[in-house]
Amino acid sequence: MDDPRYMPQTAESGGDGLSDQQIRRALARTLKSPEFQSAPQLRAFLRFVGTATLKNDRNTLKGYTIAVEALGRPEEFNPITDPIVRVEAARLRRRLEKYYAGSGSRDPVRIVIPKGSYAPEFRSLQSRGQAVSPDAADRAPPDPDPPRPGPPDLAAPGRKAEGRLASAMALRVPLPGVLAIAAACLLAGYLARAL
Structure with missing residues (x-):
């Protein structure tokens, strides 16, 4: 059942009609990148929320669960008094932006963690007129005008x-x-x- 041709395309994990295999590859490329090698907390956070999203397990995408299971906080963790998950989520968003501006600029799938949520979205560049294939990151030309978030x-x-x-x-x-x-x-x- 690991054949990518038979992987289900779920709205929660696939967003743009991506297969679970394409999402797994995007996660693997991102986690192995130089931008994430020096950030073990961010890698653990991204791996945890990415895997939970692939499993359609939205219940684990809560501050408490992320803190305890991904970031190693004790079970007595209180998300109201300890902002670690919110702080790390903000750092993760910035690190993803840095990754897509650098070594991930050719990735055919973008991982985005919207503000106010811990659930990642996986966006295909295909919607911008570029073809997406499992190994497109090795062949795709760099995006000449990558989107830049921020106030206009x-x-x-x-x-x-x-x-x-x-x-x-x-x-x-x-x-x-x-x-x-x-x-x-x-x-x-x-x-x-x-x-």
């Missing part, structure tokens, strides 16, 4: 950001002059009353 102004600075900077500077320059005029008016009013 930071991801693509342009005239809008420059306009904001100019208007901020326009407010800063006359402020001392306005304050000086206001002080002069107050002083003139005070002196007029005194006379």
Whole structure:
């Protein structure tokens, strides 16, 4: 039953119609990458949530279970007082971004852990017009324009950001002059009353 031709395509693990075999290969490539070799906690986290997703076991994708089973926390672990899972999830998201910007730029399958969730999504580049095959990572040309997450102004600075900077500077320059005029008016009013 390990023949990839007969692997079920599940919405939870396959997202873009990927087979379990394609997902396993994507996980293996990612976990073996240089970006993850120096991060055993992140490897354990990704391996755990990836395997749970492949098994369609959403019940194990909870902060407590991840902390105890993947990160080695004691059973007395309290996710309310110890943010380790949230912290490691944020680190994992950043590390995946780094991986896909570096040695994983040619991978045909992207692993994404959406904010607010610990369940990974597996996205095929096929939806962007690229063919996906089990060994496509070895042959695929690099993605010329990989998606860059982040706020639009930071991801693509342009005239809008420059306009904001100019208007901020326009407010800063006359402020001392306005304050000086206001002080002069107050002083003139005070002196007029005194006379």
